[in-house]
Amino acid sequence: MSTQTPRSGCTATVLLVGFEPFGDDAGNPGWDAVRLLDGAQIGGRRVVAACLPVTFGESLRQLQAHIDRLAPELVIAVGLAGGRSRLSLERVAINVDDARIPDNAGACPIDCPIVDDGPAAYFSNLPIKAMLVALRDAGIPAEVSQTAGTYVCNHVFYGLMHALRHQPGVRGGFIHVPYSPAQATRRPDAPSLPAATVAEGLRIAVQAALDTAQDLRIAAGAVH
Amino acid sequence: MSTQTPRSGCTATVLLVGFEPFGDDAGNPGWDAVRLLDGAQIGGRRVVAACLPVTFGESLRQLQAHIDRLAPELVIAVGLAGGRSRLSLERVAINVDDARIPDNAGACPIDCPIVDDGPAAYFSNLPIKAMLVALRDAGIPAEVSQTAGTYVCNHVFYGLMHALRHQPGVRGGFIHVPYSPAQATRRPDAPSLPAATVAEGLRIAVQAALDTAQDLRIAAGAVH
Amino acid sequence: MSTQTPRSGCTATVLLVGFEPFGDDAGNPGWDAVRLLDGAQIGGRRVVAACLPVTFGESLRQLQAHIDRLAPELVIAVGLAGGRSRLSLERVAINVDDARIPDNAGACPIDCPIVDDGPAAYFSNLPIKAMLVALRDAGIPAEVSQTAGTYVCNHVFYGLMHALRHQPGVRGGFIHVPYSPAQATRRPDAPSLPAATVAEGLRIAVQAALDTAQDLRIAAGAVH
Amino acid sequence: MSTQTPRSGCTATVLLVGFEPFGDDAGNPGWDAVRLLDGAQIGGRRVVAACLPVTFGESLRQLQAHIDRLAPELVIAVGLAGGRSRLSLERVAINVDDARIPDNAGACPIDCPIVDDGPAAYFSNLPIKAMLVALRDAGIPAEVSQTAGTYVCNHVFYGLMHALRHQPGVRGGFIHVPYSPAQATRRPDAPSLPAATVAEGLRIAVQAALDTAQDLRIAAGAVH
Numbered sequence: 001m002s003t004q005t006p007r008s009g010c011t012a013t014v015l016l017v018g019f020e021p022f023g024d025d026a027g028n029p030g031w032d033a034v035r036l037l038d039g040a041q042i043g044g045r046r047v048v049a050a051c052l053p054v055t056f057g058e059s060l061r062q063l064q065a066h067i068d069r070l071a072p073e074l075v076i077a078v079g080l081a082g083g084r085s086r087l088s089l090e091r092v093a094i095n096v097d098d099a100r101i102p103d104n105a106g107a108c109p110i111d112c113p114i115v116d117d118g119p120a121a122y123f124s125n126l127p128i129k130a131m132l133v134a135l136r137d138a139g140i141p142a143e144v145s146q147t148a149g150t151y152v153c154n155h156v157f158y159g160l161m162h163a164l165r166h167q168p169g170v171r172g173g174f175i176h177v178p179y180s181p182a183q184a185t186r187r188p189d190a191p192s193l194p195a196a197t198v199a200e201g202l203r204i205a206v207q208a209a210l211d212t213a214q215d216l217r218i219a220a221g222a223v224h
Numbered sequence: 225m226s227t228q229t230p231r232s233g234c235t236a237t238v239l240l241v242g243f244e245p246f247g248d249d250a251g252n253p254g255w256d257a258v259r260l261l262d263g264a265q266i267g268g269r270r271v272v273a274a275c276l277p278v279t280f281g282e283s284l285r286q287l288q289a290h291i292d293r294l295a296p297e298l299v300i301a302v303g304l305a306g307g308r309s310r311l312s313l314e315r316v317a318i319n320v321d322d323a324r325i326p327d328n329a330g331a332c333p334i335d336c337p338i339v340d341d342g343p344a345a346y347f348s349n350l351p352i353k354a355m356l357v358a359l360r361d362a363g364i365p366a367e368v369s370q371t372a373g374t375y376v377c378n379h380v381f382y383g384l385m386h387a388l389r390h391q392p393g394v395r396g397g398f399i400h401v402p403y404s405p406a407q408a409t410r411r412p413d414a415p416s417l418p419a420a421t422v423a424e425g426l427r428i429a430v431q432a433a434l435d436t437a438q439d440l441r442i443a444a445g446a447v448h
Numbered sequence: 449m450s451t452q453t454p455r456s457g458c459t460a461t462v463l464l465v466g467f468e469p470f471g472d473d474a475g476n477p478g479w480d481a482v483r484l485l486d487g488a489q490i491g492g493r494r495v496v497a498a499c500l501p502v503t504f505g506e507s508l509r510q511l512q513a514h515i516d517r518l519a520p521e522l523v524i525a526v527g528l529a530g531g532r533s534r535l536s537l538e539r540v541a542i543n544v545d546d547a548r549i550p551d552n553a554g555a556c557p558i559d560c561p562i563v564d565d566g567p568a569a570y571f572s573n574l575p576i577k578a579m580l581v582a583l584r585d586a587g588i589p590a591e592v593s594q595t596a597g598t599y600v601c602n603h604v605f606y607g608l609m610h611a612l613r614h615q616p617g618v619r620g621g622f623i624h625v626p627y628s629p630a631q632a633t634r635r636p637d638a639p640s641l642p643a644a645t646v647a648e649g650l651r652i653a654v655q656a657a658l659d660t661a662q663d664l665r666i667a668a669g670a671v672h
Numbered sequence: 673m674s675t676q677t678p679r680s681g682c683t684a685t686v687l688l689v690g691f692e693p694f695g696d697d698a699g700n701p702g703w704d705a706v707r708l709l710d711g712a713q714i715g716g717r718r719v720v721a722a723c724l725p726v727t728f729g730e731s732l733r734q735l736q737a738h739i740d741r742l743a744p745e746l747v748i749a750v751g752l753a754g755g756r757s758r759l760s761l762e763r764v765a766i767n768v769d770d771a772r773i774p775d776n777a778g779a780c781p782i783d784c785p786i787v788d789d790g791p792a793a794y795f796s797n798l799p800i801k802a803m804l805v806a807l808r809d810a811g812i813p814a815e816v817s818q819t820a821g822t823y824v825c826n827h828v829f830y831g832l833m834h835a836l837r838h839q840p841g842v843r844g845g846f847i848h849v850p851y852s853p854a855q856a857t858r859r860p861d862a863p864s865l866p867a868a869t870v871a872e873g874l875r876i877a878v879q880a881a882l883d884t885a886q887d888l889r890i891a892a893g894a895v896h
Contacts, residue, residue, distance in 0.1 A: 023447075081448035085757070085863045086856065088448075094316050094345060094370070098445025110441045111353075121318060121345030129335075139854035141864055146318070147371035150445030176448055181869060182811035184758065191757045191863030192813055197853060217334045221322025221374030223247075224305035224312075224400055309533070309639045310632065363630035365640055405645060406587035408534065415533045415639030416589055421629060471895075529896035536896075540766050542793060542818070546893025558889045559801075569766060569793030577783075594766070595819035598893030624896055665782045669770025669822030671695075672753035672760075672848055 011046045014206055015072035017063060019079050019152070022054035022104055029180040030078040033198035042203055043210035045073065052077075054152045055105040056097055060159035067163060074171050074209055075160060076126070078202065079153035081176035082183070085191035086141035087201045088176035089128040090148040093158035094121045098150035114158045122161035126173035127208065127215035134208035140201040141193075144220035148174055171209060175202065235270045238430055239296035241287060243303050243376070246278035246328055253404040254302035257422035266427055267434035269297065276301075278376045279329040280321055284383035291387060298395050298433055299384060300350070302426065303377035305400035306407070309415035310365035311425045312400035313352040314372040317382035318345045322374035338382045346385035350397035351432065351439035358432035364425040365417075368444035372398055395433060399426065460493045462654055463520035465511060467527050467600070470502040470552055477628040478526035481646035490651055491658035493521065500525075502600045503553040504545055508607035515611060522619050522657055523608060524574070526650065527601035529624035530631070533639035534589035535649045536624035537576040538596040541606035542569045546598035562606045570609035574621035575656065575663035582656035588649040589641075592668035596622055619657060623650065683718045686878055687744035689735060691751050691824070694726035694776055701852040702750035705870035714875055715882035717745065724749075726824045727777040728769055732831035739835060746843050746881055747832060748798070750874065751825035753848035754855070757863035758813035759873045760848035761800040762820040765830035766793045770822035786830045794833035798845035799880065799887035806880035812873040813865075816892035820846055843881060847874065 016038075018031025031051050038049035050066045052059045067075065081088055095118050097109040128144055135142035148154040157174035164172045177198050178184075184192035240262075242255025255275050262273035274290045276283045291299065305312055319342045321333040352368050359366035372378040381398035388396045401422050402408075408416035464486075466479025479499050486497035498514045500507045515523065529536055543566050545557040576592050583590035596602040605622035612620045625646050626632075632640035688710075690703025703723050710721035722738045724731045739747065753760055767790050769781040800816050807814035820826040829846035836844045849870045850856075856864035 079448070084448070085861055091320075092318050092344065094347075096315075096347070096445075098443060100443050100445055100447060108443065110443050110445075111439075119344055120316065120347055121343075123318075123320070123344055136857045139852075139857060141853050141856040141862075143860070146374060147446065147448075149448040150370060151447045153448055180811075181813050181865070184813040185808045185811060188815070189757055190813075193853070193864070194866060194869055197866055215335075219322060219324050219332065219334050221320075221324055221334075222371065223324060223375045224303070224308070224373040224377055309637055360633045363628075363633060365629050365632040365638070367636070404587075405589050405641070408589040409584045409587060412591070413533055414589070417629070417640070418642060418645055421642055527896070532896070539768075540792065542764050542795075544763075544795070544893075546891060548891050548893055548895060556891065558891050558893075559887075567792055568764065568795055569791075571766075571768070571792055594822060595894065595896075597896040598818060599895045601896055663783075667770060667772050667780065667782050669768075669772055669782075670819065671772060671823045672751070672756070672821040672825055 013070045013072040014042060014045045014047045015066055015070055015075045016047055016049050016202065017077040018049065018051050020051060020054050020104060023101060025183055027180065028080055029177050029195060029198060030080050032180065032195040033177060033202055034078050036195060036199040037202060042206045045210065052156065053104055055103045056107050056109055056152060056155055059152055059156050063156060063160060064163055072170065074206065076206065077156050077160060077174045079176055082179050083190055084176060084178050086143050086178065087135060088143055088145035089131055090124060090145050090157060090174040090176060091128060092121050092123050092146065093148055093154050093161055095119065095158055096150055097155055103152055114155055115162050118162060122158060124173035125171050127212035129216040129218050129220055130212040131205045131208040132220055133216060134204050135201055138204050140197065140204060142201065145176060146222050148176065175205065237294045237296040238266060238269045238271045239290055239294055239299045240271055240273050240426065241301040242273065242275050244275060244278050244328060247325060249407055251404065252304055253419060253422060254304050254401050256404065256419040257401060257426055258302050260419060260423040261426060266430045269434065276380065277328055279327045280331050280333055280376060280379055283376055283380050287380060287384060288387055298430065300430065301380050301384060301398045303400055306403050307414060308400060308402050310367050310402065311359060312367055312369035313355055314348060314369050314381060314398040314400060315352060316345050316347050316370065317372055317378055317385055319343065319382055320374055321379055327376055338379055339386050342386055346382060348397035349395050351436035353440040353442050353444055354436040355429045355432040356444055357440060358428050359425055362428050364421065364428060366425065369400060370446050372400065399429065461518045461520040462490060462493045462495045463514055463518055463523045464495055464497050464650065465525040466497065466499050468499060468502050468552060471549060473631055475628065476528055477625050477643060477646060478528050480628065480643040481625060481650055482526050484643060484647040485650060490654045493658065500604065501552055503551045504555050504557055504600060504603055507600055507604050511604060511608060512611055520618065522654065524654065525604050525608060525622045527624055530627050531638060532624060532626050534591050534626065535583060536591055536593035537579055538572060538593050538605060538622040538624060539576060540569050540571050540594065541596055541602055541609055543567065543606055544598055545603055551600055562603055563610050566610055570606060572621035573619050575660035577664040577666050577668055578660040579653045579656040580668055581664060582652050583649055586652050588645065588652060590649065593624060594670050596624065623653065685742045685744040686714060686717045686719045687738055687742055687747045688719055688721050688874065689749040690721065690723050692723060692726050692776060695773060697855055699852060700752055701867060701870060702752050702849050704852065704867040705849060705874055706750050708867060708871040709874060714878045717882065724828065725776055727775045728779050728781055728824060728827055731824055731828050735828060735832060736835055746878065748878065749828050749832060749846045751848055754851050755862060756848060756850050758815050758850065759807060760815055760817035761803055762796060762817050762829060762846040762848060763800060764793050764795050764818065765820055765826055765833055767791065767830055768822055769827055775824055786827055787834050790834055794830060796845035797843050799884035801888040801890050801892055802884040803877045803880040804892055805888060806876050807873055810876050812869065812876060814873065817848060818894050820848065847877065
């Protein structure tokens with residue numbers, strides 16, 4: 001993790017954010033994939049990986065500090081969606097915390113706004129349809145998702161988009177990833193993807209985001 | 225369907241809205257359940273059932289006409305979520321149409337706002353947690369859902385909440401229901417519930433909504 | 449339950465067998481459906497419902513006693529398959545007990561034969577394809593299943609077919625049914641069907657079994 | 673593929689069998705994984721990979737020819753189970769073909785025995801519990817499966833065990849594997865694993881099979 005590295009003056013930065021483990025798990029496949037890309041060059045930009053705590057509030061304070069320090073042109077947070085089978089490109093973050101399990105600091109907010117008087121939701125401003133196509137073309141399973149849940153992932157996604165609301169040149173969004181194979185061994189029937197596959201997918205998704213000014217118009221919604 | 229009936233001056237009204245069939249199906253289990261409650265009394269209110277077309281735009285025009293005519297104190301739209309196993313109490317509607325399949329008029333909007341310059345989302349103002357508890361206590365499978373999709377159901381839900389935004393005394397929301405057993409016979413593995421079970425669930429949900437001024441604070445979120 | 453009733457000399461009997469609750473559940477939807485049919489007439493036969501314990505060994509002793517007492521022409525055992533969405537017409541019983549959870553007497557056999565030196569499997573001799581078609585035509589979700597598991601249900605199914613191996617005029621088989629709606633309220637995402645729907649399905653399935661001498665040749669296998 | 677290679681006199685052989693593509697797919701992840709192991713040494717044995725056609729009948733004739741030529745001490749066939757999330761160690765093959773889709777030669781047998789007057793089923797004689805534990809310990813998602821379906825995979829599995837019935841020193845069985853990631857891109861929600869992960873799992877499974885004389889007694893059954 002090169003999060004201490006001072007920002008190079010000459011290279012634009014892509015900030016990829018992962019998360020600590022939470023619940024019963026020893027690892028977090030979002031962070032496991034993100035850190036494989038730390039220091040990589042994608043589309044001429046330098047990738048910086050950072051790891052956030054799975055805590056309401058503190059996660060957003062640390063995210064803001066990373067953004068302030070790095071002034072990235074693109075920020076993607078990458079969290080675990082245990083039970084999903086593919087990279088989920090999140091469309092929308094909603095202004096509510098509703099925690100089924102405590103966060104890593106023991107907090108369990110129920111039906112609390114993330115930002116008082118904030119809008120009910122923010123849409124990702126990533127070109128999620130173009131990213132979807134790029135992933136499929138590369139043979140990486142992906143989907144557009146209409147909900148990032150109501151736990152710390154949605155919290156960070158909403159907080160990220162709120163932080164970027166006055167920086168129109170900076171793009172941000174969220175990608176959920178499946179369990180790792182090792183995590184899936186302990187859960188009947190749960191899908192999984194290895195970190196190398198997820199990291200390759202993130203690389204392709206970042207490239208597509210950097211390459212796409214105007215998103216594609218292809219259907220990727222949900223009937224319900 | 226008693227939608228032609230003039231509104232009684234002395235009884236408050238609950239408007240339950242179902243939908244026409246769409247896709248390959250001959251029926252719509254939302255409407256099949258709703259019409260079983262047409263004319264019923266729940267909590268001293270009279271239920272009026274109405275059926276909307278599965279079309280972007282026109283569905284909302286007809287919904288607005290029903291609201292204008294009936295001045296209901298509670299409006300719940302009830303749509304099909306094929307593949308879900310239980311009554312889904314929707315938390316949030318988002319300001320986007322993204323249709324995987326054409327609506328019944330052949331329209332396929334992609335990533336279009338429902339209301340230009342409308343907010344990104346509206347939350348239901350139903351007491352969905354209290355409704356959830358009432359349904360579970362009655363042995364009817366139910367859940368809170370964090371997405372109503374991006375098709376006509378979400379469109380109507382968003383448009384409903386937009387219509388009610390200046391009527392704070394009127395509550396509105398959306399409930400998704402599973403396939404009917406007959407529909408499920410044609411789909412491998414799809415869950416289903418009979419119309420009588422769904423209608424009983426709707427009756428309980430309406431009663432709980434009418435009985436609950438301040439919603440319960442119980443966790444019913446999603447980790448992702 | 450009319451299991452004490454002496455067998456009428458003039459009416460052939462259909463024996464429907466349900467099971468006690470097991471695991472964490474207070475009821476068993478197989479028995480809940482079966483007992484609704486106790487005493488009914490189907491195709492000119494009298495239905496007798498009996499409830500077996502969820503115990504390896506003892507379940508089969510009681511089943512044998514019911515068969516000896518009633519001399520039924522058709523025996524169908526009906527057990528819970530929590531997580532399945534429809535009536536599962538079981539094709540085959542295998543000669544092994546492998547219990548993930550203890551039975552109701554605390555036994556946990558692992559990889560033990562049900563009948564020493566018995567064949568590896570018995571096929572149901574019910575006309576499961578004709579039963580499938582009859583259920584679908586009636587709008588009741590149904591499927592042919594290629595495994596009845598390795599717990600008490602498979603144990604009883606295997607033991608039943610072993611008991612009937614020298615009685616070619618008697619047909620037997622097994623139908624798995626989903627959770628009840630009340631059970632499903634405690635399990636995220638689990639499908640369910642009400643007892644009335646299941647009982648109606650059993651009635652139709654019994655009628656089809658009685659009506660069909662030679663089973664239909666329609667595909668209802670599994671690619672895996 | 674070294675299937676033309678004459679058998680070395682001094683090294684015992686493990687025969688791993690994959691399959692051609694079938695249905696709509698351009699590849700078959702069973703064969704894609706198996707061929708990665710062709711020529712490898714596992715536990716001092718030489719692995720030979722062979723590819724079978726997805727045809728009833730002809731697949732078994734070719735399998736028999738491979739067995740005659742190689743006289744392997746261990747034979748594992750590896751097929752696709754699209755929709756499953758992990759390596760499935762199959763417990764039992766049943767004596768029936770029931771094809772939902774035509775095989776690659778256009779045949780669609782329905783409820784036909786694989787071997788006339790053959791037993792209703794054969795159990796795998798692999799130490800599937802020991803293999804399961806080895807896979808889980810290595811972080812590869814795996815499960816014991818109680819059904820290999822009724823299509824060509826089950827056909828080959830049954831035919832393999834029938835062929836080995838008089839060769840008690842030779843072990844045989846079947847492992848189902850998930851879609852490849854590329855296949856999963858075309859199917860909503862389908863789980864997948866890359867060929868490298870599957871091949872690593874097969875290597876571990878073969879090693880465990882070679883190392884284990886007497887299988888472990890751990891529960892890995894299904895309640896239904």
